Amino acid sequence: MAEHRQDLQRELEAIEAKVIELFAMVAEDLARATDALLSGNNEIVKVLAEREAVIESLYPQIEETVNRNILLQAPVASDLRFLLSVLRIMPELELSHDLVENIARRADHILSDDLSPRARGIVERMGELVADMWRQASEAWYQRDSSAAAPLAERDEEMDELHASLIAELASGSMTLPVAMEMTLVARFYERLGDHAVNVARRVVYLPGSLPPD
């Protein structure tokens, strides 16, 4: 049986490759951002800003390709579901990388010594957890594994608990007010990153299992 519409197929595969690239950037950079924050090594901030520029160019490219294919190719079934799913997760990916960059940028203002040992421990755990959640979400997308959403939502509850613990620690007065204020934001960024990972994993359910074909 001849396979028609090879051009469309190639476009879909190119979109998928770029989406995977975005996923990888979020997951990788998350770990680096936490490192930067805790080590005070702000070299990474520059690297992440460069990444942000890459994402800013990738994002409209993907969006344009998706729009064009929806408009001109009249996709249905697996093709349309893939394209719609991409449109839905793109904002999650872009926002998430923004949050990652925002966390890293705190490495400029906060010295790791400014944190109480307890706060430091919680941040470390939050960073590990959310990086792992993003690896899981990426894997779920890549493998078209819709079963990942439920365990991820459970892990997100742990994230919410860590967030509450960190806020309590910040409110305890063990750190200076400017540090506590900055760290309140950081806590919020991690918590949001967890939510976005769950959102992305939930979107996988609408992806056709058969896409992209090998």
Added chain:
Amino acid sequence: MDEPEQNVVTNTQLPKSQVEMAPDAAALDAPGATIFDAKKVSCYYGSFRAVTDVSLSIYEHEITAFIGPSGCGKTTVLRTLNRMNDLVPGAHIDGDVYYRGESLYAKDVSPIAVRRRIGMVFQKPNPFPKSIYDNVAYGPRINGIHNKAKLNEIVERSLRGAALWDEVKDRLGKSGLGLSGGQAQRLCIARTLAVEPDVVLMDEPCSALDPIATAAIEDLMREIKSRYTIVIVTHNMQQATRVSDRTAFYSVLRNEESDTRTGVLVEYGRTQQIFEDPHDDRTRAYVTGRMG
């Protein structure tokens, strides 16, 4: 009558919210009366088996679309629904087609009576070389209606039903052959409606029409489906998605050994399911345009 198994949407892949969001999903899942019940229908032209083992139910006040590649037997199946194939020498069927619970192919059933209840509109508009009025009045006259007032009323009602009245009411005496393609097709629909059928079968009714005439026919189909049951064969998948409630996808099964091919029903379900989440790989390949 229970819905056949292939109609049950077991859409485990979709999130619940997607299913809930479809406004008429519940209505569609509880179909109206069963109009046709095809049971293991195989159609033959002489010794050539054009279609093998088709079973499906068609429901009242729905538009059912038959789609599939050339040679898949969709038109053949359509023509078994009003015994139109009887007119082809050597054509016969195995299995049975029940119309409102009664066998269409029982010995005592008159094919003429069947075609009166189950009208057909063809691919190419084929008005008779008569006036617009006489085209529409033709069927009722054959059925014994000769009262002028009664005929006038039928002609007007049918032309209105086919959304053609306003365009032709001042030239009812002019030839039906002078109409545009889209008007001629609507005239043929009016002619079909004039004998007050229960079902309208349409065999690619828009393939010879431009997009505007096509849109007019599609509007018309949606308008009249509350009074009739419609089955349409179409090569235009967008047309199937626009107008139909259910879609049946047929394909060609090749037997390499005997070098023969026959049409089979691959998948039948709600149109949204067929075009959003086809369960069979062959359906997916066809609706996404991958199959060659």
